[in-house]
Amino acid sequence: MLKNYLKVAFKVFLRRKFFTFISLFAISFTLLVLMVATSLVDHVIGPLSPENKLSRTLGVYFLSLGGENNQSNGLPGYGFLDRYARNLPGVEKMSIFEQVGYKDAYRNSEKISLYVKRTDGEFWQIHEFNFLAGGPFTSDDDKNVNFVAVINESTRKKFFDDQSVLAALGQTIEVDGQRFRVVGVVADVPILRAIPFADIWVPISTTSSASYRRDLQGSYQAALLARSRADFPAIKSEFASRLPNIEFPNPKEFNVARAGADTRFEAVARMFIGNGRETYPRTLLAILLGLALLFMVLPTVNLINLNVSRILERASEIGVRKAFGASSWTLVGQFVVENVLLTLIGGLIGLVLSVFVLRLVNQSGWIPYADFQLNYRIFLYGLALAIFFGLFSGVYPAWKMSRLNPVEALKGGTR
């Protein structure tokens, strides 16, 4: 039966090529946009290298201080993280790192600006960087204020030209007036993965003044690697219970701290919706789904419109089938199968197109080190969307078709 439907479907597609083209265009374009958008989201918050362990990682990314007349939203300081986010139950490893800063470096009087990230030894155990040569610096390097650095592949090329990767090890780079010895070279990390991203990573202790160690607010963040996801609630509640006990240096200025141990999605929600103060992951999810739905309304209405027209065109075929005893349900089934088939073909075209578009974006250099990729997760989302789309735009026209009066339909009637 299904085989028959498919055969009929192909005949129908070929008979009205213009309509088939329009439908395919609409479906493939819509899925293209949705897949590119999904891959963008995945690029930012998905569990991709070097954040392979993201699914069991929490982070303290924002800190909001409040007082009677004051409100300061920003990043936590080293002192805050060191005192209040350390030794949480269920946390296997914890890393504190500075937000990247854009610093000047010079090579033969030519300026090369680099994104510098200061971090500790645990950073390299939580994240799985792809080392092309050498290795990470350690907690001891950080403790002993060793001026060592890990650089990414692009930086290596900028400073050491076409020498081999290994030749870069042991050489020095002068950044922001300090000289660092290169101990490792890693593959580039996309700029949109804000937590691990940098051009050069150096120990926190090399910061030129030690005053950062006391600060409540500053430019630091922490990653907490839990033993498993099951530990998340305990970590979150323990961290939350510590917040009321913070010693404020000047309680007249600030006396309330708001922060949380967030998953990446919660962190995004905290930044964009909660104003850095609270996290509303459900609201963010609703907004994202709402936007996607809003975007899909137009193509769907367009497709329903087309399908209704196509059915009326096939009125006589339907009349004949009804006259020979086909039930309404059979006809609905046939039409929905046809429509889902069409959407799947369109989805496939959209998939191929999105591979090209993403490659174009990657190569264009609009976003430094961009590495947008389609993976099986995005593919599955796309497939699910295509089927949803096919069902959604096929059901109303099919229902309308099944209600055609056979006698009218045979006469080529339209009402």
Next chain:
Amino acid sequence: MTRHLLKMVWNRKRVNFLIILEIFVSFLVLFGVVVSTVYLSDNYRQPLGFSYQNVWNVNVQQPGRDQSPNDKTPAITLRQIMQSVHELEEVEAVTGIGHSPYSGSSWGSSVEMNGRKIQYGVNRAADNFKDVMGLQVVNGRWFSAEDDSANFEPIVITQRLAREAYGDEDPIGRRFGELPKADAAASLEPEKERRVVGVVAEFRQHGEFAGLENFHFYRFTYEKSPSHLLIKVRPGTTRAFEEKLSRKLRGVNKDWSYEIEPLVNMRENSFKLYLAPIIAAGLVAAFLMIMVGLGLTGVLWQNVTQRIKEIGLRRAKGATANDIHTQILGELFVITTFGLLLGVVIIVQLPLLEFMSFLSTKVYFYSIGISLALIYLLTLVCGLYPSRMATKVQPVEALRYE
């Protein structure tokens, strides 16, 4: 004729309803993109208020900024830095500012005056800032050494802010806002009462594409805001100057860190932030419109084939090809108008609900007009081929069906 068309449309309301819905949604999507574009291009044409040519920005960061406010070293170091930069032959002038233009960082505040809340952007600017950046003083004066001994906090505001705060009255010497509360020491606002000493024509810190905003300057004092320097260089200075400058800066204090960037580059980067989303949204909208156009053509074509009987009959009764053409396009016009009316009704609600209150009425109405015209154009183009097909229907084809 119109009544007849309305009746025809009504008779086929099921099919037409879907088309109306499609046009309605298309209009909303198109309006979203058009209104953003019109808004940005309207902003772009407004005066900027300063000149960015040959000005380089130096972002000065000192580690451990939480030192006590009584620490005089940062201020002294900053003075030294400015002096030694001035010694470079390429440098014409050096000035200080709280947040540099195009940097994206900002400081906003608001004040209650005449029972109304007025919002404005704030910055600190040094005494020579006006000349280095080419600001135009229209009333009063810019900051100068005579403010050193003043017992009030001198401020310079833009014309826009002056008009909003004082109407047509002369703002010079007037108080701005309430006296700050006694415990305001921790905040960024000064402790003394603010008085207007001058009015500048315009200052749009975030650049050409940013929305128009009121602006308010405090006097740059080395003690409070050693964060950004703006350096005016001689025309023709190349980027090789950068390393020289960097050496010089590091020579004064090597523990501070410096980010050097010509304003022209910062301007281009800030443009990207404004334009990239619009370009992406515009591309998506363009494809959506092509899709809608193709869909409409298909549906209309289908309608015409279905109505061959009716059209043939009309031809047989003496209607000319032109009559048929007019009828098909007329029906389409009526349907489109329905969809658009619905859209306009929705969109007019937005400013009433203060949803997009930052848009001026002019931008708003221009955008509605442009979107309407574009949709009419789209439907006209879509209708042309099917209606031409309809004119080719021969009377004899109508007879074949009976």
